[in-house]
Amino acid sequence: MALVTTKEMFKKALTEDYAVGAFNVNNMEIIQGIVEAAQEESAPLILQVSAGARKYANPTYLVKLVEAAIIDTGLDIVLHLDHGADFDICKKCVDDGFTSVMIDGSKHPFEENIKLTKQVVEYAHSKGVSVEAELGKLAGVEDDVKVSARNATFTVPEEAAEFVEKTGVDSLAIAIGTSHGAYKFKGEPYLDFERLKEIHKLIPDTPLVLHGASTVLPEFVSKCNEYGGNIPGAQGVPEDMIKTATKYGICKVNIDTDLRLAMTAEIRKHFAEHPEDFDPRKYLGPARDAIKGMVQHKIKNVLNASNKK
Ligand SMILES: O=C(CO)COP(=O)(O)O
Ligand SMILES: O=C[C@H](O)COP(=O)(O)O
Ligand SMILES: [Zn+2]
Numbered sequence: 675m676a677l678v679t680t681k682e683m684f685k686k687a688l689t690e691d692y693a694v695g696a697f698n699v700n701n702m703e704i705i706q707g708i709v710e711a712a713q714e715e716s717a718p719l720i721l722q723v724s725a726g727a728r729k730y731a732n733p734t735y736l737v738k739l740v741e742a743a744i745i746d747t748g749l750d751i752v753l754h755l756d757h758g759a760d761f762d763i764c765k766k767c768v769d770d771g772f773t774s775v776m777i778d779g780s781k782h783p784f785e786e787n788i789k790l791t792k793q794v795v796e797y798a799h800s801k802g803v804s805v806e807a808e809l810g811k812l813a814g815v816e817d818d819v820k821v822s823a824r825n826a827t828f829t830v831p832e833e834a835a836e837f838v839e840k841t842g843v844d845s846l847a848i849a850i851g852t853s854h855g856a857y858k859f860k861g862e863p864y865l866d867f868e869r870l871k872e873i874h875k876l877i878p879d880t881p882l883v884l885h886g887a888s889t890v891l892p893e894f895v896s897k898c899n900e901y902g903g904n905i906p907g908a909q910g911v912p913e914d915m916i917k918t919a920t921k922y923g924i925c926k927v928n929i930d931t932d933l934r935l936a937m938t939a940e941i942r943k944h945f946a947e948h949p950e951d952f953d954p955r956k957y958l959g960p961a962r963d964a965i966k967g968m969v970q971h972k973i974k975n976v977l978n979a980s981n982k983k
């Protein structure tokens with residue numbers, strides 16, 4: 675049991691066609707819910723921290739909580755920086771004890787993204803830390819737009835191959851139609867699987883990462899709305915599409931929104947049914963269980979990662 679890099683985890687996931695869940699963490703209850711699920715499922719696990727999470731919780735606390743989770747569960751866990759915007763935040767995380775960092779240079783022109791990613795790879799690898807990079811823009815594109823428009827935002831397979839070759843990055847986040855948050859598609863959900871297959875064909879040994887992979891399960895949106903929420907028209911990536919993606923090189927599936935919805939729905943329900951409660955443990959306990967239930971569902975029914983520890 676230890677904090678580990680993504681290396682061995684991805685190697686196994688790539689050959690056995692399942693994906694490792696990468697769940698965003700912001701506090702103790704979220705971490706506990708996730709690790710309890712991974713422990714029960716004997717699943718590999720990535721806990722990821724965004725810049726916003728660092729600001730909210732203070733990385734010192736988060737690192738210590740994850741270390742405590744490892745001691746408590748005996749799991750191997752990757753502690754990963756989600757969407758590092760520049761070299762400095764990646765370096766800080768490497769120095770803080772993270773075992774994996776993402777440098778997200780996707781908003782920069784191709785050559786600049788390569789240069790920035792290479793700089794992070796050199797530093798991180800010198801300290802034994804894994805690096806994820808991103809190529810392509812994570813914005814939903816309408817079903818009926820022309821291929822030329824998709825090429826402007828989605829990952830171009832030949833560029834992905836050149837990018838990996840030139841940067842030496844360990845894994846690559848790609849854009850095939852997913853986006854962050856609870857409003858991913860206006861009409862029918864669409865992912866560009868032909869593009870994914872082409873990328874995987876050109877770089878078969880590179881673990882690919884799917885961001886914006888929450889499903890936004892209608893049951894949880896309805897539960898939020900039923901108890902006073904106002905989240906109309908939310909829609910995510912159907913679970914079948916996530917399963918398909920794991921067959922074409924997707925080794926890491928990023929999930930945050932589904933945890934937020936599960937937690938919020940449970941807290942809303944609790945407050946609606948128990949207006950007399952004001953002890954945080956009364957609603958954060960059930961919220962932690964809701965996180966656990968969601969993560970267990972993902973590991974077992976969507977990512978096929980049970981017993982892959
Ligand atoms: O990609 C993510 C974190 O990097 C999370 O995506 P969701 O918003 O779909 O959960
Ligand atoms: O990439 C987005 C993740 O859901 C993290 O979100 P955040 O930046 O609000 O912490
Ligand atoms: Zn990005």
Ligand SMILES: [Zn+2]
Pocket residue numbers: 757854885886928
């Ligand atoms: Zn993301």
